[in-house]
Structures are given as structure tokens and as C-alpha cells.
Amino acid sequence: xxxxxxxxxxxxxxxxxxxxxxxxxxxxxxxxxxxxxxxxxxxxxxxxxxxxxxxxxxxxxxxxxxxxxxxxxxxxxxxxxxxxxxxxxxxxxxxxxxxxxxxxxxxxxxxxxxxxxxxxxxxxxxxxxxxxxxxxxxxxxxxxxxxxxxxxxxxxxxxxxxxxxxxxxxxxxxxxxxxxxxxxxxxxxxxxxxxxxxxxxxxxxxxxxxxxxxxxxxxxxxxxxxxxxxxxxxxxxxxxxxxxxxxxxxxxxxxxxxxxxxxxxxxxxxxxxxxxxxxxxxxxxxxxxxxxxxxxxxxxxxxxxxxxxxxxxxxxxxxxxxxxxxxxxxxxxxxxxxxxxxxxxxxxxxxxxxxxxxxxxxxxxxxxxxxxx
Amino acid sequence: xxxxxxxxxxxxxxxxxxxxxxxxxxxxxxxxxxxxxxxxxxxxxxxxxxxxxxxxxxxxxxxxxxxxxxxxxxxxxxxxxxxxxxxxxxxxxxxxxxxxxxxxxxxxxxxxxxxxxxxxxxxxxxxxxxxxxxxxxxxxxxxxxxxxxxxxxxxxxxxxxxxxxxxxxxxxxxxxxxxxxxxxxxxxxxxxxxxxxxxxxxxxxxxxxxxxxxxxxxxxxxxxxxxxxxxxxxxxxxxxxxxx
Ligand code: SF4
Numbered sequence: 001x002x003x004x005x006x007x008x009x010x011x012x013x014x015x016x017x018x019x020x021x022x023x024x025x026x027x028x029x030x031x032x033x034x035x036x037x038x039x040x041x042x043x044x045x046x047x048x049x050x051x052x053x054x055x056x057x058x059x060x061x062x063x064x065x066x067x068x069x070x071x072x073x074x075x076x077x078x079x080x081x082x083x084x085x086x087x088x089x090x091x092x093x094x095x096x097x098x099x100x101x102x103x104x105x106x107x108x109x110x111x112x113x114x115x116x117x118x119x120x121x122x123x124x125x126x127x128x129x130x131x132x133x134x135x136x137x138x139x140x141x142x143x144x145x146x147x148x149x150x151x152x153x154x155x156x157x158x159x160x161x162x163x164x165x166x167x168x169x170x171x172x173x174x175x176x177x178x179x180x181x182x183x184x185x186x187x188x189x190x191x192x193x194x195x196x197x198x199x200x201x202x203x204x205x206x207x208x209x210x211x212x213x214x215x216x217x218x219x220x221x222x223x224x225x226x227x228x229x230x231x232x233x234x235x236x237x238x239x240x241x242x243x244x245x246x247x248x249x250x251x252x253x254x255x256x257x258x259x260x261x262x263x264x265x266x267x268x269x270x271x272x273x274x275x276x277x278x279x280x281x282x283x284x285x286x287x288x289x290x291x292x293x294x295x296x297x298x299x300x301x302x303x304x305x306x307x308x309x310x311x312x313x314x315x316x317x318x319x320x321x322x323x324x325x326x327x328x329x330x331x332x333x334x335x336x337x338x339x340x341x342x343x344x345x346x347x348x349x350x351x352x353x354x355x356x357x358x359x360x361x362x363x364x365x366x367x368x369x370x371x372x373x
Numbered sequence: 374x375x376x377x378x379x380x381x382x383x384x385x386x387x388x389x390x391x392x393x394x395x396x397x398x399x400x401x402x403x404x405x406x407x408x409x410x411x412x413x414x415x416x417x418x419x420x421x422x423x424x425x426x427x428x429x430x431x432x433x434x435x436x437x438x439x440x441x442x443x444x445x446x447x448x449x450x451x452x453x454x455x456x457x458x459x460x461x462x463x464x465x466x467x468x469x470x471x472x473x474x475x476x477x478x479x480x481x482x483x484x485x486x487x488x489x490x491x492x493x494x495x496x497x498x499x500x501x502x503x504x505x506x507x508x509x510x511x512x513x514x515x516x517x518x519x520x521x522x523x524x525x526x527x528x529x530x531x532x533x534x535x536x537x538x539x540x541x542x543x544x545x546x547x548x549x550x551x552x553x554x555x556x557x558x559x560x561x562x563x564x565x566x567x568x569x570x571x572x573x574x575x576x577x578x579x580x581x582x583x584x585x586x587x588x589x590x591x592x593x594x595x596x597x598x599x600x601x602x603x604x605x606x607x608x609x610x611x612x613x614x615x616x617x
Contacts, residue, residue, distance in 0.1 A: 035455065061455040076442075077451060080452070099445075100445070228434075228437050231439045232439065
């Protein structure tokens with residue numbers, strides 16, 4: 001696994017047992033989050049409840065908004081004023097937030113959006129799912145934009161990734177997403193938490209201790225001592241929007257070069273590689289161990305950044321006759337990216353469960369064996 | 374020696390406005406700028422522009438301005454004000470933005486008693502998209518989508534947002550004015566000044582609803598449009614202080 005730069009230091013780290021949702025919230029607080037707006041929806045309610053408490057502790061703002069549309073727009077307001085801001089929801093609520101996400105991208109405003117996925121389409125159910133992969137990685141809202149999407153697979157990563165995503169959002173000035181699912185949100189695991197170090201001075205564009213001050217020169221804080229700042233997404237002048245789209249593309253190219261993350265597990269000499277992210281990758285890892293025990297050379301490739309997707313790293317694992325088994329809690333969405341990476345589509349297989357079903361280790365092992373033969 | 378008796382407010386830029394002749398927006402923009410100058414808050418103001426004819430208000434104002442998604446204007450202002458409580462935050466919204474797509478945001482921002490100021494320009498039509506019916510279009514008024522006139526059975530009633538907000542405990546000051554004559558314009562300016570004053574004193578949510586002309590989509594001359602406000606519109610939307 002590629003170690004991220006500036007990783008969380010936790011010399012006095014305390015191990016505590018918390019849910020993934022709470023770990024996510026704590027990661028945000030450690031990153032200097034001072035504004036959270038959300039709306040109740042299962043299975044992410046622990047996160048909203050946690051933020052309502054923690055924002056009080058740190059003197060930040062918590063707003064239970066009247067809708068998802070309002071929540072993401074409040075986040076827009078806080079980030080346009082230069083403060084680190086976040087909202088969270090689950091699938092149907094994230095659909096509503098797409099309007100705001102598109103505007104955040106168009107206004108180049110950093111913000112963290114958390115999606116604790118549940119089954120869909122429609123109201124679906126409240127069981128865990130991975131069926132918002134397309135929405136998260138291929139746009140979701142209108143217009144040409146992308147956001148960095150990281151997929152944690154443990155409560156610790158819920159904390160670490162969320163914390164780091166604030167830096168990524170500030171660095172590239174745009175919305176970013178934590179993509180988890182109902183299991184990750186609601187399960188409890190020991191997490192190392194260091195509440196001391198919430199702000200790292202090395203971070204450029206970090207808010208100072210006074211939440212009202214900001215070092216983001218583009219932020220709207222009143223034009224004292226400078227020319228007025230205008231942050232907008234309407235670009236009507238001849239060629240203006242195309243020039244902006246080109247600017248965004250340059251930024252996205254840079255992100256594609258710098259922010260790709262993945263993890264490989266027992267891939268040396270592997271004849272069949274399970275490709276899975278998030279919760280599915282945990283089951284995939286156990287399946288690899290089982291397969292190896294049976295003498296089958298299996299490995300796991302786990303994309304961590306779903307956008308940008310690690311196409312090259314995955315391609316490198318293809319020895320010409322390697323088989324790939326994509327495992328998802330969806331009808332096959334990341335599968336399309338795996339097919340883009342692997343030229344010979346006949347060697348890319350899929351196993352998935354939908355509607356809140358979770359792929360079992362046994363089923364994955366069975367599938368792998370059937371493709372291997 | 375010549376004496377300068379009339380000048381452009383510092384809070385306005387030199388840009389030439391794109392509004393149609395006789396449009397009420399230009400007047401309201403200027404009133405807001407004059408009030409900001411008089412209160413000496415130009416460097417403390419952050420405004421949120423709407424979607425609609427006034428979307429490029431930031432080209433005309435000489436202070437910090439952002440632009441919200443259609444109707445989310447008060448939600449964006451909420452976010453800004455909560456993190457910048459010492460700054461003066463206002464939204465500038467038309468009737469489509471505030472009374473149709475953004476009804477939820479305006480009601481809940483008012484109900485939370487957000488300490489923001491709302492400048493609500495009500496001209497009863499969608500100007501930017503070609504003169505369609507707005508929720509505030511009067512009964513019988515002809516628009517691009519009510520060719521035979523607004524019919525209450527089919528199109529519902531003109532919505533009276535100011536009256537609705539006035540009953541909320543979260544609101545401090547609501548007044549309806551017009552920019553149809555010099556006298557009404559002076560009253561409008563006073564109301565805007567009062568609204569900003571309430572925010573500066575941390576007294577809560579303030580809104581001024583301003584009846585404004587849209588000669589283009591009313592199919593009238595500027596003069597007739599002003600007369601229409603004073604003779605007809607005020608019957609549906611009576612002027613005066615609704616709260617505070
Ligand atoms: S269409 Fe109406 S509201 Fe829009 S600029 Fe013209 S007169 Fe003003």
C-alpha cells in the first residue's frame with residue numbers, strides 16, 4: 001500500500017472502540033473541520049449525531065438542515081468563506097446533493113462529502129451496498145468534473161482517509177468523497193485516535209485557530225485591504241467556459257498522476273486476482289487466504305482511490321493469462337473500470353450481490369475456482 | 374467652484390448594466406450599494422447572488438459576492454454567516470429563486486432566525502428564461518406559460534411569502550416596498566437600511582420584499598409598469614411593515 005505523505009502522527013494515540021461513522025467524524029474534527037451540515041438518513045445517523053456533539057466541543061457549527069439540498073449549500077457557504085466543511089449522507093440523500101457537488105466543482109471549492117451507501121435504486125433498503133460507484137466516480141452531477149473518491153475498508157481508515165481528504169480537497173480546491181457502506185459505517189472496531197493534533201501548521205491553506213480567520217486568499221471574507229473576490233459558476237462569455245473546463249482537466253490530470261492509491265495482497269505469481277474495494281475487499285482478502293490454502297494462486301487487488309482509478313497498477317498484474325474476478329456489492333459497476341484496465345475482456349469475470357446482499361467468502365472461493373479451471 | 378452633488382456609490386463598479394430599460398433591478402442594486410456605503414460596511418459585506426436576471430449582480434457591486442444554485446441562496450448565506458458572524462451577509466433573490474425553487478430554504482433560514490438580510494425582488498415573472506409564470510404572478514396576468522392569464526384553478530394563487538414569513542417566530546423584520554416612484558424608492562432605501570441595521574445589531578432575520586418592474590415581460594412601457602405596481606400589484610401585495 002502506498003503510504004500517503006504527511007500521514008497521521010499519533011504518538012499518544014489512544015485505542016478506542018467506535019463505529020466507522022464516528023471514526024469518520026473524528027477524522028474530520030482532527031483535520032480542523034469547523035462546519036458540518038447534514039440531514040438524517042440511515043445508515044449514517046451515528047455520524048450526524050457525533051458531529052452535533054463534537055462541533056459543540058470544538059466551537060464549530062453543526063446544522064441539521066431542512067434537506068440535503070440545503071445541507072450541501074450550507075457547506076458551500078462555509079467553504080466559500082474559507083472554513084473546512086463537510087456533509088454526509090447515504091445513497092438517496094447523495095443523489096440530492098449532486099446539485100451542490102457540481103457547483104462546488106464549478107466554483108473550485110474544497111469540501112468533504114461522505115456517502116455511507118445503502119441499497120438502491122429509489123428508496124431501496126437500508127442494507128449495505130456499493131451501488132453508487134458510478135455516481136461517485138463518473139460524475140453524478142451535471143457537467144465535466146471529477147472528485148477524488150477514497151474507499152476505506154476499516155474503521156481506522158474511515159478516520160485516516162477522512163482526515164487526509166481535507167488536505168486533498170484544499171490542495172486541489174474541489175469536492176472530494178469518502179465512499180463507505182452501511183457495514184463500514186455501523187460496525188465497531190478499535191481505532192487509534194489522537195485528539196491532540198488537530199491542526200498541522202505545515203498545511204498550507206489551513207484555517208487558523210480562530211475559525212473566523214482564514215489563510216485562503218480566494219475566500220470571501222469581506223474585501224478589507226484587497227479587491228473584491230467573486231466566486232461563481234456562470235461563465236457566459238465567448239470561450240470562457242471552455243477555458244475553465246480545460247483548466248479543470250489540467251487539474252484532474254495532475255490528480256491522476258499524484259493521487260492514485262491501491263493495495264496489493266499476495267499478488268506475486270497469482271493466477272487469479274480478486275479485484276474489490278471497501279467491505280468487499282475484506283471478504284476478498286479472506287477468500288485469497290482460503291484459495292491459497294487450497295493451493296490456488298490467488299491474490300487481491302484493492303483500489304483505494306476509486307477516482308482516480310489505478311488502471312496502470314492493475315494492468316501490470318496481467319501476465320497475459322491472469323484471470324480477474326471483480327467482486328462488488330452491486331450489479332457490476334467497478335467492473336467497467338477493470339475491463340478498461342485489462343485488454344482481454346474474456347479474462348475479466350464478475351461476482352456481485354445486490355439489494356443489500358453481501359458476497360460470502362464461500363461464494364467468492366467457488367467463483368474463483370470455477371474461473372480458474 | 375463646482376460642487377459634486379451626485380456620484381456613484383463606492384459599492385458599485387463602473388460596469389454598464391445589462392438590464393432592460395425600465396427594469397427595477399438597476400434601482401435596487403443602487404439602493405443596496407448606497408446603503409452599504411452609508412453604513413460603511415463595504416469591506417465587511419459578503420453577498421449571495423441568485424439565479425435569474427440578477428445573476429451577474431457581482432459585475433455591478435464592488436464587494437465580495439458569490440452565486441448560489443437556484444433557490445439555495447439563503448442556505449449558502451447561512452453557511453457564510455455561521456462561520457463569519459461579524460460580517461454582513463445578504464442574499465439578493467428574485468421571485469423564481471425565492472418563492473418557487475427556494476421556498477424551503479427561505480422558510481427554514483427564516484425559521485432558524487439566521488442573522489442575515491434578504492433582498493427579495495418581486496416582479497411576478499421569470500425574466501431570464503423568457504417571461505414565464507412565477508409563483509407571484511397575479512391572477513389573470515398573461516405570461517409565456519399562462520397565455521390566457523393566470524387561472525387560479527389551473528395555476529394556483531399568487532404566493533405571499535412576506536406574510537408567510539412574518540408569522541414565523543424566527544423573523545425579526547419584514548417589510549414590503551416598491552420602486553415605482555421616487556417616494557417609494559426613498560421608502561425602499563430606508564427599509565433596506567433598517568434591515569442591514571438589524572443584522573449589524575445581531576437582532577436576527579430581516580427581509581425587504583420589493584415590488585419591481587419588468588416592462589419587457591409585462592409588455593408595458595416603463596411608465597405604465599410603474600403605474601401597474603401602484604394601481605394593481607399593491608392590491609395583491611400590500612405595501613408596509615409586516616413585522617418588526
Ligand atoms: S427581463 Fe425583466 S427583470 Fe429581467 S432585466 Fe429585463 S426588465 Fe429586468
